[in-house]
Amino acid sequence: MTVLVIAEGVVILLLGLLVAGLLRSHAEILRKLHELGASIEEHPPSQPDLDFSPNVVSPRSDTTPGHDVGGVTPTDEAIAVSISGARHRTLVAFLSSGCLTCSAFWEAFAADQPAGLEGIRLVIVTKDRTEESPSRIRSLAPHGHPVVMSNDAWSDYLVPGSPYFVLVDGPTNRVIGEGSASSWDQLRNLMQQALADDSAPRRSHRRRARATAERDARDEAALAAAGIGPGDPSLYENPEEPEEPDV
Amino acid sequence: MRLESEGFDVVVPPGWEVRVSRQTENLHGGASTPVLHAATFALPEERGDYGSGCVEIMGPEDVFVSLLEFGDEAVHSALFPPGELPRSIDPQAFRTNGMQRWMPGQSAYQKFFTEGDRAFCLYVVIGDHSRRVALARTVRSLLLSIRLQPVAPPGAM
Numbered sequence: 001m002t003v004l005v006i007a008e009g010v011v012i013l014l015l016g017l018l019v020a021g022l023l024r025s026h027a028e029i030l031r032k033l034h035e036l037g038a039s040i041e042e043h044p045p046s047q048p049d050l051d052f053s054p055n056v057v058s059p060r061s062d063t064t065p066g067h068d069v070g071g072v073t074p075t076d077e078a079i080a081v082s083i084s085g086a087r088h089r090t091l092v093a094f095l096s097s098g099c100l101t102c103s104a105f106w107e108a109f110a111a112d113q114p115a116g117l118e119g120i121r122l123v124i125v126t127k128d129r130t131e132e133s134p135s136r137i138r139s140l141a142p143h144g145h146p147v148v149m150s151n152d153a154w155s156d157y158l159v160p161g162s163p164y165f166v167l168v169d170g171p172t173n174r175v176i177g178e179g180s181a182s183s184w185d186q187l188r189n190l191m192q193q194a195l196a197d198d199s200a201p202r203r204s205h206r207r208r209a210r211a212t213a214e215r216d217a218r219d220e221a222a223l224a225a226a227g228i229g230p231g232d233p234s235l236y237e238n239p240e241e242p243e244e245p246d247v
Numbered sequence: 248m249r250l251e252s253e254g255f256d257v258v259v260p261p262g263w264e265v266r267v268s269r270q271t272e273n274l275h276g277g278a279s280t281p282v283l284h285a286a287t288f289a290l291p292e293e294r295g296d297y298g299s300g301c302v303e304i305m306g307p308e309d310v311f312v313s314l315l316e317f318g319d320e321a322v323h324s325a326l327f328p329p330g331e332l333p334r335s336i337d338p339q340a341f342r343t344n345g346m347q348r349w350m351p352g353q354s355a356y357q358k359f360f361t362e363g364d365r366a367f368c369l370y371v372v373i374g375d376h377s378r379r380v381a382l383a384r385t386v387r388s389l390l391l392s393i394r395l396q397p398v399a400p401p402g403a404m
Binding site: 068070072075077078079080081082084085086087088121143144145146 | 248249250251252253255257259261262263264265266267268288289290291292293
């Protein structure tokens with residue numbers, strides 16, 4: 001009888017340890033889920049710390065200047081597009097026929113005049129016929145924008161994957177914006193930001209030049225009012241030099 | 248950048264854009280023949296063989312070049328005498344009334360010739376006739392970069 005009671009006690013103790021272990025494991029899982037933002041609360045936190053966008057490609061490993069793009073079109077024309085040194089800005093869109101995220105861009109670019117592309121030339125670049133089907137690209141290609149099938153262009157721009165976009169300022173041959181996006185709206189915002197950032201220094205330079213000109217005009221007017229004109233000897237005196245004492 | 252297609256071999260000069268395709272119109276009713284379009288501005292997707300769709304959007308500093316090939320029936324005919332692709336064009340050879348369709352300020356040059364048993368028409372439009380000396384130099388930079396490959400003999404692969 002005593003042995004039976006002891007055995008039952010041991011079993012109860014072991015079960016208790018098992019339940020405690022399970023509860024601890026459950027608590028650990030809940031804690032980890034909470035950290036990942038998958039809270040079991042009815043109203044999750046408004047903004048997670050990280051925004052995972054699985055369809056967005058990481059940035060390029062290195063930067064490059066703009067490059068002209070050459071290859072063939074899906075209709076088998078030979079094509080060389082001027083980007084570097086062109087008098088306009090060019091949005092080079094690296095797309096593929098297979099990626100799900102790219103389909104949003106193929107559709108957006110099919111619009112007659114996609115809002116946000118004013119003054120910017122769109123050039124779509126896909127891999128060549130060794131990796132893409134020309135007929136498939138032809139069916140996706142938007143009307144009115146050049147589509148170039150070229151593996152060299154992907155290498156020249158060190159493109160990490162699709163979709164990827166590079167905004168090149170032709171006259172300066174600088175890349176003024178680049179990256180990936182999951183929608184046309186997102187890309188448009190990125191482009192607007194890049195264009196604003198690019199034009200800010202020039203605006204600031206113009207403001208400084210204008211302020212200098214205004215200050216010069218004010219100084220000229222004040223000197224003229226004091227009877228000091230161009231070539232007046234007083235303009236060439238050193239104010240720090242002590243006057244010679246009268247003898 | 249080098250472009251080789253349809254018997255045209257072009258080392259594209261900086262700032263130029265080049266397309267080689269098949270003609271949309273064939274005045275002689277024969278098979279569609281190649282055409283090379285080159286411009287110092289962004290070539291539109293919809294282009295006529297002689298630059299309709301292009302000359303309307305080109306600026307005064309721009310140049311448009313069309314090099315159209317014609318079929319065997321044109322080779323060495325009266326309109327296509329033996330000759331070579333010009334490497335430079337005399338600025339005085341541009342004519343304001345030489346356009347397919349008159350455009351204010353613009354002028355054009357046209358030459359028919361047969362080179363290497365291939366019949367061609369070279370048609371050049373400049374954006375501002377008053378700048379024809381400078382623009383003729385721009386045209387020269389492209390013409391010097393074009394090689395017309397001879398027709399492959401029958402049976403050659």
